[in-house]
Amino acid sequence: MPITVQQAITRLIEPVGLLSDTVDTLKSGRGDDEVKGIAVVFTATYSAIRQAAEAGANLIITHEPTYYNHRDEGDWLSGDPVYERKQALIEETRMSIFRLHDYIHWYKPDGIVAGMLKKLEWEAYSDPDDLKLLTLPADQTGTVRSIAAELKAKLGIDSVQVAGDPDLTVRRFGLLVGALGGQVQMRYMRDNDLDLLIAGETNEWETNEYVRDASDMGLNKALIIAGHQKSEEAGMETAAELLRLAFPELPVFLIEHPTALQRI
Numbered sequence: 001m002p003i004t005v006q007q008a009i010t011r012l013i014e015p016v017g018l019l020s021d022t023v024d025t026l027k028s029g030r031g032d033d034e035v036k037g038i039a040v041v042f043t044a045t046y047s048a049i050r051q052a053a054e055a056g057a058n059l060i061i062t063h064e065p066t067y068y069n070h071r072d073e074g075d076w077l078s079g080d081p082v083y084e085r086k087q088a089l090i091e092e093t094r095m096s097i098f099r100l101h102d103y104i105h106w107y108k109p110d111g112i113v114a115g116m117l118k119k120l121e122w123e124a125y126s127d128p129d130d131l132k133l134l135t136l137p138a139d140q141t142g143t144v145r146s147i148a149a150e151l152k153a154k155l156g157i158d159s160v161q162v163a164g165d166p167d168l169t170v171r172r173f174g175l176l177v178g179a180l181g182g183q184v185q186m187r188y189m190r191d192n193d194l195d196l197l198i199a200g201e202t203n204e205w206e207t208n209e210y211v212r213d214a215s216d217m218g219l220n221k222a223l224i225i226a227g228h229q230k231s232e233e234a235g236m237e238t239a240a241e242l243l244r245l246a247f248p249e250l251p252v253f254l255i256e257h258p259t260a261l262q263r264i
Helices: 005-013 046-054 079-091 102-106 111-120 144-155 182-191 205-214 228-246
Strands: 026-028 038-040 060-061 096-099 129-137 162-163 172-176 196-197 223-225 252-255
Touching: 005 096, 005 102, 005 228, 038 046, 038 228, 046 060, 046 079, 046 252, 060 228, 102 111, 102 228, 111 144, 111 172, 111 228, 111 252, 144 196, 144 223, 144 228, 162 205, 172 182, 182 196, 182 205, 182 252, 196 205, 205 223, 228 252
Parallel strands: 038 060, 038 252, 060 096, 172 196, 196 223
Antiparallel strands: 026 096, 129 172, 162 223
């Protein structure tokens, strides 16, 4: 029996229930379209859409916007050549695109955080009441530098940004994926007495400067900025696995791609 786009969407939102105010909507395609294959991505980039189509998928589940703004509003892009070419590719490939941002973060536990911990093999370090809070075992030592190296190796990152002493000994640290904002990040460091915070992204004048001041005061505080994409991308495997279990007859795969920014 054919699986429809709407059936796939329903399975993804089922753990939470229907949200009344959400950016998680169908951005292209129709709910009654038959699904041939599903590609799960961090962002439905032009290259990711092509790669998904070439692999036989006609449904993309994306965590972040397709049209460069939070609510995927397209009116302001009308006539823009980048927008128009992307639209043309979506239409040419008959690709359905559903955004899965709010729902997966509302999963219990947070689907992105759980997926990232699995990828990093840090599940044993996490507090069962707060998966974002991590503690190294008493017989294991770590430094900001060694944890940064582990992040780079396991997430395929060529570099990370660090504030504070790279050789600081770390016992207690936090993983705040994505872009939660400076106040959330600084309060989390303070309230949990963290040696190290790993963040997706920051505003440079906020958490970065807080950690710089703390370090200059002789306090044991450091920050690793992994980048928004790489702090969440592997977490989308949670959605891929859910879909595989629900629809074993369909090919479901995670597409990981290089970050937009390069260091030169």
